[in-house]
Amino acid sequence: MPVSSDVTRPDDGDGGLPVNELFYSLQGEGSLGGVPSVFVRTSGCNLRCWFCDSYHTSWEPTHAWMDVADVVDAVVDYDRADHVVVTGGEPLLHEPVVDLLHELGERGYHTTVETNGTIHRDAPIDLLSVSPKLANSTPTPERDPTGRGEWADRHERARIDLETLSELVADYDHQLKFVVTDESDVDEVEALLQRLRDVAWVPIHDETVLLMPEGATRERLAETRDRVAELAMAHGYRYTPRLHVDLWNDAPET
Numbered sequence: 001m002p003v004s005s006d007v008t009r010p011d012d013g014d015g016g017l018p019v020n021e022l023f024y025s026l027q028g029e030g031s032l033g034g035v036p037s038v039f040v041r042t043s044g045c046n047l048r049c050w051f052c053d054s055y056h057t058s059w060e061p062t063h064a065w066m067d068v069a070d071v072v073d074a075v076v077d078y079d080r081a082d083h084v085v086v087t088g089g090e091p092l093l094h095e096p097v098v099d100l101l102h103e104l105g106e107r108g109y110h111t112t113v114e115t116n117g118t119i120h121r122d123a124p125i126d127l128l129s130v131s132p133k134l135a136n137s138t139p140t141p142e143r144d145p146t147g148r149g150e151w152a153d154r155h156e157r158a159r160i161d162l163e164t165l166s167e168l169v170a171d172y173d174h175q176l177k178f179v180v181t182d183e184s185d186v187d188e189v190e191a192l193l194q195r196l197r198d199v200a201w202v203p204i205h206d207e208t209v210l211l212m213p214e215g216a217t218r219e220r221l222a223e224t225r226d227r228v229a230e231l232a233m234a235h236g237y238r239y240t241p242r243l244h245v246d247l248w249n250d251a252p253e254t
């Protein structure tokens with residue numbers, strides 16, 4: 001499907017979404033893990049996590065432009081699913097995602113939006129799955145997959161926006177899903193939750209906080225998952241596996 005790397009729409013149309021992939025799978029992460037779902041993956045991101053498991057939406061965006069109506073038709077074609085996961089890249093970068101969520105809601109779909117928590121939009125979203133990025137995500141020159149380190153400062157400045165996060169948790173049923181590798185990451189989660197609780201005008205319950213092991217491949221997950229499970233137990237947070245990686249490793253459209 002991918003035919004372009006420009007995430008600004010060319011002149012030949014307005015609206016529409018840069019779609020990297022659209023597929024049917026099982027929700028692999030979070031509180032709806034295991035639920036058959038159609039995934040709509042938009043292209044383009046305002047961050048550049050060094051570990052991004054969707055490289056072709058962030059570091060090297062590729063996609064085809066699709067009108068919202070065509071995305072809806074493609075979703076409806078998967079007639080076994082009543083859940084839709086809108087992800088990316090960063091799906092909330094794109095204004096037409098709001099239309100898409102209205103169209104899906106009107107058709108009775110349960111919608112989850114996977115977001116990095118730096119952008120707020122008003123839209124009918126059943127579950128906002130927020131994954132605020134910790135310092136462990138920053139593409140330092142040593143970790144940057146391109147080796148250039150050009151995104152480190154911009155990523156570092158943008159990755160946490162407390163005001164936006166507090167609006168998101170107030171406006172939506174949510175989960176907070178942190179990518180973790182070690183104890184210091186959990187210390188950072190706790191410090192962030194403290195700051196968020198200080199400014200948010202709704203309670204943030206520990207049951208909505210999930211620790212997810214970092215790992216885009218089975219091999220890497222085998223190195224991180226035991227420790228992250230232990231950390232979840234020690235701190236009283238939920239652990240979420242990455243079922244899709246267990247099942248299909250890093251294959252596309254899974």
Ligand SMILES: C[S@@+](CC[C@H](N)C(=O)[O-])C[C@H]1O[C@@H](n2cnc3c(N)ncnc32)[C@H](O)[C@@H]1O
Binds near residue numbers: 116129130177179215
């Ligand atoms: C590719 S992101 C797209 C949505 C949004 N940009 C975000 O980061 O939440 C989807 C989910 O994958 C997680 N993720 C990305 N790369 C990962 C990795 N290597 N290990 C574990 N989780 C990862 C993100 O934290 C997020 O929860």
Ligand SMILES: Nc1nc2[nH]cc(C(=O)O)c2c(=O)[nH]1
Binds near residue numbers: 025029085114
């Ligand atoms: N099966 C499966 N479950 C997922 N949950 C969140 C995903 C994402 O990339 O946002 C994802 C994904 O890429 N595949």
Ligand code: SF4
Binds near residue numbers: 049
């Ligand atoms: S915010 Fe999400 S899509 Fe963007 S680089 Fe990080 S993991 Fe990838």
Ligand SMILES: [Mg+2]
Binds near residue numbers: 053054
């Ligand atoms: Mg994924």
